Amino acid sequence: MKKPDVKIVLLGDMNVGKTSLLHRYMERRFQETVSTVGGAFYLKQWRSYNISIWDTAGREQFHGLGSMYCRGATAIILTYDVNHLQSLVELEDRFLSLTDTASTDCLFAIVGNKIDLTDEGDAEGGAEGLKEQGKALSGRARASRRVRLDDAVALYKKILKYRMLDEKEVPAAEEMCFETSAKTGYNVDHVFETLFDMVVPIILRQRAEGPSQTVDITNYKPVKRTQSRCCD
């Protein structure tokens, strides 16, 4: 078995579409899923790195397993259903505490799934939608959407507070809040691949720091925060 270099965990209430998202990304299709029992994981080869992605069970019954799955995670994808505000609330109430075991510099992404079920479909959303939110919100366009992207952005900022992270040190909320549809595939690759790209420098840093591992000097690159804008 290939040893994963890094772990990414999907968290979120049951039925928000975690399994479907992962399935869409890995198998390139959408099909009816069965409720996840306990957890499942995939290995994804990204460049020369092996990334394990854990799909967890949102069911209350398996809630206790979450901490273990998150232990040492390098990135966590908090998933909610854009049509159910409660699923976003749950992320804060139930799931956030599970991430205590994740590594200290763990990245967080917040993904609102099932965007295809909202009125405006997948026409926009994601970062683009965010930039235009001021405009769009004033119109009637988003009226039927239960969860707005800026709710997710607000949660992201809460998470940073919770984790006692400096906003300037980590990727901006705009970069880390996504809206997707596992059904149409909208934005799905983008979520995963954005994270993968952010995770690679962390792998390199871990390798450089890891005491037991041999350090490949030829591969070594000084680790730099990807976020180094002068003002934010």
Added chain:
Amino acid sequence: MMNIKAFRLVSAIERELLMGDKDHINIECIECCGKNLYVGTNDCFIYHFLLEEKMSPTGKVAFSATKQRHKYLAFKKPVNELKAASALNRLLVLCDNTIALVNMMNLEPIPSGARIKGAVTFALNENPVSVDPFCVEVCIISVKRRTIQMYLVYEDRVQIVKEVSTSEQPFAVAVDGHFLCLALTTQYIILNYNTGASQDLFPYCSEERQPIVKRIGRKEFLLAGPGGLGMFATVDGISQRAPVHWSENVIGAAICFPYVIALDDEFITVHSMLDQQRKQTLPFKEGHILQDFEGRVIVATSKGVYILVPLPLERQIQDLLASQRVEEALVLAKGARRNIPKEKFQVMYRRILQQAGFIQFAQLQFLEAKELFRSGQLDVRELISLYPFLLPTTSSFTRSHPPLHEYADLNQLTQGDQEKMTKCKRFLMSYLNEVRSTEVANGYKEDIDTALLKLYAEADHESLLDLLVTENFCLLTDSVAWLEKHKKYFALGLLYHYNGQDAAAVQLWVNIVNGEIHDSTRSDLYEYIVDFLTYCLDQELVWKYAEWVLQKSEEVGVQIFTKRPLEEQQKNNFNPDDIINCLKKYPKSIIKYLEHLVVDRKVQKEEYHTHLAILYLEKVLQQKPSANGNCAEVTETQAKLRSLLQKSDLYRVHCLIDKIQGTSLHMESAILHGKLEEHDKALHILVHELKDFSAARDYCLWSSQGRDAPYRRRLFHMLLSIYLEPGPSACDLALAAVDLLNLHAAEFDAARVLELVPDGWSVQLLAPFLTRALRESLHTRRMTQAALGLASSENLLYKHDKIKLKGSPVRLSDKKLCQMCESPFCEPAFVRYPNGGVVHTHCAASRHTNPSSSSPGSRT
């Protein structure tokens, strides 16, 4: 969920052997170490059996156990646990909260009586910390509340190493190195007994369900989780494998790679660790023990002991493949990698990939099939051989044995479904086309290309031609027969050509054009043949088909001679005279060919020029009477004739004049006379016969091209005189003369003209001419005056210089040296340059003849 047969349940110890008819005796625990099988009972007995593995005649594994001895421990309590420490030759027996050591062979207690007291349960450290081989590490859950103790157990003594207390009461333990994996009342934890550091794993309610803690390998444990999950956890507190899903009431778990086996009150279930799926379910009632001992899995009820015999992995994989479960088979095979020697594994795995590929292929899952064939490094001929008749008859290929699939051929596979058949063929085409240039093709290039040719030909695929015109390895005999069968004669020609048999190729194509055989691949086959012959290096072949080609079309056919590649022409392989000889019968062709020689190649040979001129002439004459002069073609040939007559200086003029006499080709005869410098005659013809004044004027212009001005002036005057000659049409001519003068004033000498023109002409008539002439003469005069002025002023300058020079005398002494040769003057004669330099006369002379010598200064 589809099942797979991974294990067979085989009885190991018959009930009678153990307890005869005493119904109250129950099996409490078992231990197996090599061939030694121990059973502990509720009535405080230990039984020792020797387990023999036998192969039944049908190839199935069976076991027979022979009882060695039994021992009563005299506690009147059940024997709770048995663990063998073979290095010490000791059996650890937990009974009545005490772990006693007995001899493994005779079951006698050790003389020292060493024992561990106060143990609820215990575990051996299978990854010991100590390096002493004659010592085992034992961890006990103490009867003391919330207490764990570590012991070192030697042959005849025990030693406590550590005692740690836990936050809650522990119920089950497993050990790996310094790490304890513990089931506490409400959760599982990892505890480092050396440092005391503990790590929560996940919550679990031990009151609802019996916890399971099972070490499954280095630093990894299997735990019973909530909702009937079999959870994996490492000593670092993380999960590296996804959980397996058991029933809620599992009571035991064991590992037999790559399977996790679990026992509940009704079934033994088998899950794969590789894909977490349940693979097998064996009904098994009243089981209460499930354990693995060095890879051997034993289950027991309270009355009997059974062994789960794994089926060989290869068998399992083959079973999976046989039921088309490709994905699982591959996962299982991959998972077996570390259990099988590398070489053997690779061979096996490759074969499995290939088999899997054929399964996908048969389901028309071509994309998947292709990938499997590729990664399995399939000998392409295996695939080709499925298609009837595709492999060359000469191929020595035989399919691998045992076969990779069950199909005799494509007909069987598709059951005659034409649509499927077509799809399969299309797949093979694209597959072969892809691999033919890769290393997969090495050694089989003939087979691949020949098969491809056959497929293309059969499917009428356009790539057939591409295949044949690029590098290929199609076998000739096979391909010929196939192409003939499918009437791909044009392609067959290409094949012959590729194999150096141009004659056969051309013959075939000619037959197609002649309609003797039918193949509509190319509608322009005739042109193709012409082109082919044009570039054909085989002269004999070109000659052989020259007549045929020319008969078909004189104009196109002649290209075999006129369009030959330049390099070849330079080597002069074909003798033009031979060609001309051959072309005699084909008037159009011969003209084209001569044009090629004269115009394109600019061959400077009198015969060709004369011949061409005569042919033009004949053609013009031939056409003249019929079309009466004005059809386009006539003009075209005539134009060519004129152009040739004008431009060439090589043809025999007299010969042509002879031929042209008495015809109406005045212009031409004018040109011919012109060639002979008989301008007067020429102009007469143009003016009197042709009455074409502009032609006459043009004649003056082109005839004088490249000559000096007086020559041209002579011609123009000649023309003017002709116009002014008295005669019947003097009036027309007079007008022509006026036009000529007015339009070409510059070409005339005005004074002479004025002498020539009749006195009666008005000034007005010649006004333009006169104006031009006047202006011209005025201009000339002024220019001359200007030149004169300039010249006299230059003259003055020289005079001035001269006077200046004369002003100062030149002294010559024997000290003075010549500026050129730098030797003294010996004679009085010298040359003095305007800038004052003085040289010998001979030096000055040599300076003019020898420009390279340095000049002492000059002024002109």
